Amino acid sequence: MNKSHIELRAQELRKELGGTIFSFPIVEEDPHSKYAVAVYMGRNNFRIYPNPLTIEEASAGIIATLEAFKENGFDHDYDRNVRLVSYQAQIDAPNLTMRRLKKANVSKPLFEEGIDLLRKSGDEEVMFxxxxxxxxxxxxxxxxxxxxxxxxxxxxxxxxxxxxxxxxxxxxxxxxxxxxxxxxxxxxxxxxxxxxxxxxxxxxxxxxxxxx
Structure with missing residues (x-):
């Protein structure tokens, strides 16, 4: 996914979900996909992080961006601004973070879809x-x-x-x-x-x- 595709996907998410900070897997079908991060700058312009990130790195980048928003007097509310999404392929991924997200060492799945993980009908995007x-x-x-x-x-x-x-x-x-x-x-x-x-x-x- 190149920069123009990342920006297009961020525009779609903004239209569907609102928000100003968007992070999503670069390759939807790849369980090990890294994440893109795009920040809405106004007038339909986005600042795209130059390198793909792990989900942990993307989360840290989002927090850093919110802190920068706060320092500059902008709205820094997580719920209003952040749209961190994953697809089913990443939820099923065999890495440590996703194993915790899925089971967290308990006898039944930790996160119940529709209650803990939310997605639009027929959509693969998942949110907390x-x-x-x-x-x-x-x-x-x-x-x-x-x-x-x-x-x-x-x-x-x-x-x-x-x-x-x-x-x-x-x-x-x-x-x-x-x-x-x-x-x-x-x-x-x-x-x-x-x-x-x-x-x-x-x-x-x-x-x-x-x-x-």
């Missing part, structure tokens, strides 16, 4: 819902001790404490620490259903952490 993002963050906290993921989950505990969960945020944290990974995933599904009315509340946690 709020619950899907929450699950991914939990796995990052458990598997990699990721500092941002730990902060993210701490904010989720605070949110639950304010929603009459019946425990303080600190007590909820201790409760989750005692769970196995599979129990933790089930707990997320249960608490999300019971206490979260809108998945954008989870996206807002990410936006809040980026502003700190």
């Amino acid at each position: 819902s709020g619950r899907g993002l929450l699950k991914w963050t939990y796995i990052e906290m458990i598997d990699n001790k990721n500092a941002k993921a730990i902060q993210f989950m701490d904010e989720y505990y605070k949110l639950l404490a304010m929603r009459k969960y019946g425990k303080t945020a600190a007590a909820i944290r201790q409760e989750v620490r005692r769970k196995t990974k599979e129990q933790g995933i089930e707990w997320i599904e249960r608490t999300f259903k019971q206490f979260i009315s809108d998945g954008r509340e989870i996206i807002n946690i990410m936006n809040m952490l980026k502003e700190r």
Whole structure:
């Protein structure tokens, strides 16, 4: 996929989904495809990242772009701006990131299509819902001790404490620490259903952490 094709695909995504930052596999059918990143600059112009990226590199590039937006006084809300999409071939890919996305070492698939992974009818593009993002963050906290993921989950505990969960945020944290990974995933599904009315509340946690 050359630069003109990347720009054309970004234009299509902008028309379909809105947003200003777009990342998608360069080769739809290739499970190991690298990702293109395109940033809308206004007047139907896009800035295309010069080199193809892994999904991890693309994610880091997106965060860096949002931080640049913030520094320059532009809208830097993740939910409004970012459209990071994958196709079924990449979801099924045998690399570490996609294995976590698909199963995350639990006895049933971690992400349920239509609930955690969203796509338009008949479309191969996949996006995270709020619950899907929450699950991914939990796995990052458990598997990699990721500092941002730990902060993210701490904010989720605070949110639950304010929603009459019946425990303080600190007590909820201790409760989750005692769970196995599979129990933790089930707990997320249960608490999300019971206490979260809108998945954008989870996206807002990410936006809040980026502003700190």
